[in-house]
Structures are given as C-alpha cells and as structure tokens.
Amino acid sequence: MALRTIRTMGRAGDNASGKKWFAIFVGVIMLMSVAGFVFSFNPSAQGSNFRYGGLEFKQAQQGFFTTEANGKQIDFFYRPEDVSDIYMPGFVVEKLTGSRVIYLTYYWNSTLAESMALLQFDAANLLDSLHKVFAQAASATENPFGMPVISCANATSFIPVLLFQEANNTAISADSENPDCIILNASSESGLTRAADRLKYALISGKAGGGRE
Numbered sequence: 729m730a731l732r733t734i735r736t737m738g739r740a741g742d743n744a745s746g747k748k749w750f751a752i753f754v755g756v757i758m759l760m761s762v763a764g765f766v767f768s769f770n771p772s773a774q775g776s777n778f779r780y781g782g783l784e785f786k787q788a789q790q791g792f793f794t795t796e797a798n799g800k801q802i803d804f805f806y807r808p809e810d811v812s813d814i815y816m817p818g819f820v821v822e823k824l825t826g827s828r829v830i831y832l833t834y835y836w837n838s839t840l841a842e843s844m845a846l847l848q849f850d851a852a853n854l855l856d857s858l859h860k861v862f863a864q865a866a867s868a869t870e871n872p873f874g875m876p877v878i879s880c881a882n883a884t885s886f887i888p889v890l891l892f893q894e895a896n897n898t899a900i901s902a903d904s905e906n907p908d909c910i911i912l913n914a915s916s917e918s919g920l921t922r923a924a925d926r927l928k929y930a931l932i933s934g935k936a937g938g939g940r941e
Contacts, residue, residue, distance in 0.1 A: 780808055781858075781932035797932075798857030802850050804925050808933075811926040816900040818936045820910050823888050823902070825859040825934060831878040833866040834892035840920050844892040847912075847924040851890065854931040868893070880909035898923050 776787040785793045785804065793804040824830060832851055834844040852863035866878035868891060880903045883889035888908045895913035900923060903909040912927060914920035930936050 778807070780929065781934070783932060797853050800853045800857075802853065802928065804928065805921050806925045808929045811922050811929065814898060814900065814923055814926040816926060816930060816936045817902075820900055820902065821930050821934060821936050823908070823910055824855065824890060824931065825861060827861060827886060827888055829862045829864065829887050830855065831866045831876075831882065831887065831889045832863050832892075833868045833878045833889060835869055835894075836867045836871040836873065836875075837869070838894055840892075840894055840914060840917060843917060843920050843924070847892060847920070847927070850924070850928055851931065854928060858932065859934075880906045880911070883909035892920075900927060 778785050783795045783797070785795045787793050793807070795802050795804070832848045834841065834848060838844060848865055852865065855861040855863045864878075865875055867873070867875040868877070868879050870877055878889055880889055880891060883903070883906050885908050888910065890910045890912070891903075892912045892914070894915070896915055898914050898916075898919035900910065900912045903911050912923050914923050
C-alpha cells in the first residue's frame with residue numbers, strides 16, 4: 729500500500745513537473761512573438777540607422793531620421809535614395825556652396841510657409857556648418873517680420889538667392905532668367921517635404937547625386 733502511494737506521488741510529481749516546463753516553454757514562445765511584433769513596428773530596432781556625407785543618421789521612434797549639424801538637430805522624412813528622383817542639376821550645389829553669402833527667401837504668405845520657414849532654418853544651418861556660407865533669411869515679398877525683401881531679381885554671382893515657392897511641379901533648378909537664383913518648386917506639402925530632404929542631402933554631400941553611402 730505504501731509503495732503504491734509513493735509510486736502514485738511520483739507520477740503526480742512528474743506530471744506537475746511536465747506541466748511546469750510546458751508552461752515555461754509556452755511563455756518563452758510568447759515572449760519571442762511579442763519581441764518580433766515590437767521589432768516589426770520599430771524600424772530603428774532593425775538597423776535603419778545609416779551614414780551619409782560623413783554624418784550619422786538615426787531613426788526616431790516616430791519614423792523620421794535625424795542628424796546634427798553645428799550642434800543643431802536636422803530632421804529628414806526620407807532616405808537619400810528615396811528622393812533622388814527629384815530633378816536637381818549638379819551646378820545647383822556648386823552655386824549654393826561656392827559663395828560666402830547667400831539669401832534664402834520664400835513667400836511668407838504661402839500656404840506652405842511654415843514648412844518653408846523650417847527648410848530655411850535647416851538649410852542655413854547646413855550651409856554655415858558644412859560649407860562656411862552665411863545664409864541670410866529673407867522674404868520674397870513685403871512681410872510683417874522685418875525680413876529683407878529678396879527675390880530672384882536680387883541674385884548675383886557673388887550673392888546667389890535660393891527661393892522656395894509653390895508651383896505645379898516639384899523640382900530644384902536655376903531660374904530661367906537669372907541663373908544665379910536657384911528655385912525649389914513644390915506642388916504640395918508632401919512635395920515640399922521630399923524636395924526639402926533632396927536639397928538638404930545635397931548640401932550635406934556637396935553634390936546633387938542621391939543614394940546612401
């Protein structure tokens with residue numbers, strides 16, 4: 729009788745131990761599944777960081793990319809290769825980075841004015857920190873902010889102008905009437921975002937080409 733009881737307890741103990749290890753196994757599988765789910769929704773955890781133009785880009789939890797220039801954070805929404813299709817001839821970068829002073833101007837009353845102002849700020853930081861070019865903020869028309877009024881008509885070979893404006897296309901090129909004025913056209917908010925990244929990557933690399941280093 730006692731022997732039968734001991735054997736019964738042994739079988740019960742083995743059964744409990746088996747259930748314990750089965751529970752641990754299931755728990756590990758669930759943890760691995762959760763970890764995989766989190767990684768799939770967190771691109772930065774998948775090695776999405778990259779280097780371009782000698783700068784390191786890190787992807788934030790929100791999905792955009794960020795780097796630093798002159799101690800200031802510069803944000804990007806696209807990778808270099810994702811905006812390389814936007815037309816931009818090579819002489820544009822040479823014109824923007826080859827002078828000591830440049831005007832950055834836009835229409836302050838544009839529907840895209842807020843994003844243009846941010847691009848003006850980012851481009852000025854990149855020109856100053858990477859190319860030692862002083863970028864003066866301006867407006868293409870009379871404005872309530874006291875900014876100087878600068879348009880393509882004011883562009884010279886010594887002081888070029890970079891103008892941001894709304895248009896029916898998205899491209900970056902020289903003004904047809906004044907090659908010392910570079911115009912960034914954008915047809916929408918998303919178009920401006922892409923064109924802005926295209927321009928900033930070009931200023932970082934010092935050339936108009938796209939693609940990751």
